[in-house]
Amino acid sequence: MSTPVSPFSYLSTLWVQLTGTWCNLQCVHCINASGPKNPWLKSLDPKTVKRSIREAETFGVKEIYFTGGEPFLHEDILDLLAFALQAAPTTILTNGTMINGTVADALAALASQTPYSFEIRVSIDDIDAEQNDRIRGKGAWAKALKAIQLLHARGLLPILTATEPVHQSLSEESGLYTRFRNFLLSLGIDKPRVKIIPIFPIGRMAVVGAPLLTEEVLQGFDFSLLQCSETRVVADGGIYSCPILAGLAEARLSEESLQDSFKPCRLYHPACVTCYHTGMTCKNF
Amino acid sequence: MQAIKEYRRIAVFGGIYNNALALEAMLEDVYKREVEAVFCLGDMGGFGPHPDRVFPLLKAAGVLAIQGNYDESLALGKGDCGCGYTDPRDNFFARVSYEYTFQNTSLNNKAWLGRLPKQRRIRLGPLQVSMCHGSPRTINEFLWESSTPNGLVQKFLRHGGTDVLLCTHTGIKWQRRLPEGKHLVNVGVIGRPENDGQTNVWYTILTAGDDLQVEFVPVHYDHERLALEMEQEGLPPEFIETIRTGWWTTCMEILPAKERRRGKY
Numbered sequence A: 001m002s003t004p005v006s007p008f009s010y011l012s013t014l015w016v017q018l019t020g021t022w023c024n025l026q027c028v029h030c031i032n033a034s035g036p037k038n039p040w041l042k043s044l045d046p047k048t049v050k051r052s053i054r055e056a057e058t059f060g061v062k063e064i065y066f067t068g069g070e071p072f073l074h075e076d077i078l079d080l081l082a083f084a085l086q087a088a089p090t091t092i093l094t095n096g097t098m099i100n101g102t103v104a105d106a107l108a109a110l111a112s113q114t115p116y117s118f119e120i121r122v123s124i125d126d127i128d129a130e131q132n133d134r135i136r137g138k139g140a141w142a143k144a145l146k147a148i149q150l151l152h153a154r155g156l157l158p159i160l161t162a163t164e165p166v167h168q169s170l171s172e173e174s175g176l177y178t179r180f181r182n183f184l185l186s187l188g189i190d191k192p193r194v195k196i197i198p199i200f201p202i203g204r205m206a207v208v209g210a211p212l213l214t215e216e217v218l219q220g221f222d223f224s225l226l227q228c229s230e231t232r233v234v235a236d237g238g239i240y241s242c243p244i245l246a247g248l249a250e251a252r253l254s255e256e257s258l259q260d261s262f263k264p265c266r267l268y269h270p271a272c273v274t275c276y277h278t279g280m281t282c283k284n285f
Numbered sequence B: 001m002q003a004i005k006e007y008r009r010i011a012v013f014g015g016i017y018n019n020a021l022a023l024e025a026m027l028e029d030v031y032k033r034e035v036e037a038v039f040c041l042g043d044m045g046g047f048g049p050h051p052d053r054v055f056p057l058l059k060a061a062g063v064l065a066i067q068g069n070y071d072e073s074l075a076l077g078k079g080d081c082g083c084g085y086t087d088p089r090d091n092f093f094a095r096v097s098y099e100y101t102f103q104n105t106s107l108n109n110k111a112w113l114g115r116l117p118k119q120r121r122i123r124l125g126p127l128q129v130s131m132c133h134g135s136p137r138t139i140n141e142f143l144w145e146s147s148t149p150n151g152l153v154q155k156f157l158r159h160g161g162t163d164v165l166l167c168t169h170t171g172i173k174w175q176r177r178l179p180e181g182k183h184l185v186n187v188g189v190i191g192r193p194e195n196d197g198q199t200n201v202w203y204t205i206l207t208a209g210d211d212l213q214v215e216f217v218p219v220h221y222d223h224e225r226l227a228l229e230m231e232q233e234g235l236p237p238e239f240i241e242t243i244r245t246g247w248w249t250t251c252m253e254i255l256p257a258k259e260r261r262r263g264k265y
Helices: A046-058 A077-087 A101-112 A129-136 A140-153 A176-186 A270-278 B020-031 B051-060 B069-076 B088-103 B107-114 B150-160 B223-232 B237-245 B257-262
Strands: A013-017 A063-067 A090-094 A118-123 A159-164 A194-198 A231-235 A238-240 A252-254 B009-013 B037-040 B120-124 B127-131 B164-167 B174-178 B182-186 B201-207 B213-219
Touching: A013 A046, A046 A077, A046 A231, A063 A077, A077 A090, A077 A101, A101 A118, A101 A140, A118 A140, A129 A140, A159 A176, A176 A194, A176 B088, B020 B051, B020 B201, B020 B213, B020 B223, B051 B107, B069 B088, B069 B107, B088 B237, B150 B164, B150 B174, B150 B182, B164 B201, B223 B237
Parallel strands: A013 A063, A013 A231, A063 A090, A090 A118, A118 A159, A159 A194, B009 B037, B127 B164, B164 B182
Antiparallel strands: A231 A238, A238 A252, B009 B201, B120 B127, B174 B182, B201 B213
16 A cells, blocks of 8 residues: 655745754653653754745745744744744744743844734643643643733734644534633733644654555545645754654655755655644644 | 736725625725726625625626635535634634525526636736735635735746736735835725724725826725624624624634734734
8 A cells, every 4th residue: 555645736834843852841742752851853053944944935935933842942043033034924833931021022022023924822731720731841831821921911912822632623612712712811811812733643642553544535635735735844854744744754855955845745644644634734824 | 818908097806795885885986986997806705794785786887806715615515615714713603604695695696606717817007917816826815914925925926927916815905015016915805894993994996107006995885784784684793893893803813913913802
């Protein structure tokens, strides 16, 4: 049985896997098993990041995303965000624990200096501190919440991002979205923004023997619904097909050049099944 | 191949969203402004009351229309509007809006929507002008001012071999002038106000000259009558609030931070 492939349409989104799997937290559901010790995927140097952004700009990239690990651990993060924001709308995905008043001020300054949208996604997995910290580590909830409030106070409208523990489809009935929305409103955050993402069978949630996509299942499927049809990721070691699989040898499409990565990619991983079922996109919208 | 028609001065609008009252007011305004043609960039339905009232007005005025994602969905009998919301609250309201419009649009009008072209091309004086609903590559792509980098606009213009790109879909007008006389104009919508606390809606007049002249024109219409009609049709109070106040209350997920910040919710 051959592995199905997803065609490449055009480059809409560039992801920068900035800090590899280096993170100050060690969440139980982390897609790439990030943590503070011995990251298996290294951080990127600023030269590589800027080269990829410049190249992406020549191909009309629409959005740039920074992720990790925890991207605020990178010493050049503010400079790199400023660079990206001159090229295209930019989003950073963070656990929020490193955003204090000084960092929030710097982010507000970046937002005011760009014509493009600057989005900050802060991860929280439960409105209850104890439940959240069971997943994300002790003290994570309070720090992330503080970050959301600091950003809100500066008009930055952070997007609270929560992981829903389902594999097949994002459930409206679970009420997770409404709980978070009401929670933010109760804190006086009058423009609440919430994004729910599913659990992926990868990283710390890898499932042995999890199902894979087949060509039979994908008969007549609209591949434009898969983010790998218009997304590429720069991470240590080269250019990869999607942010979930960044750093994995089988998802690597080129060594350095974005253009060389503009080719069909193999839907070889159980995580591809989650995207197929949920219509999952790592993008904000 | 059909020859590309040349104009000097045109009116362009998008997003009627069943708002026949605003359409009527806009067309009356247009007649006073000596334009050679009126173009609509799609999304006739959604949000407002009595979808079928829009079509006779468009036909009588000879409006040259293209398809929006809403029109495509209605014509093909799809299950949703094709905006692609992921937020459950936005999805709920989008479903209410689409089901009402689907049930109240006649088969003849759905078929008419199905015959509309997806894009158009004209000349405006010396300028090549391309019209689309969302973007040249995707009917439901949102081109907000803050989410559309110059590199992307230049790519669209280069690939299309055009000088001016016209779009709508987002519900908020904007324009950008690029080097070498190139332009992108999001012409706005006449179906609902643009989240600025004002009840009027907007359309656009384009005039050929040494450089393209872009004029955004406000349209004031009987929005209170529209609100009452929406109430009589049992449409959601959240939609009616938008008509009465000028603030968006639903489908907020699609707004980038910069545009969201300007609104009330």
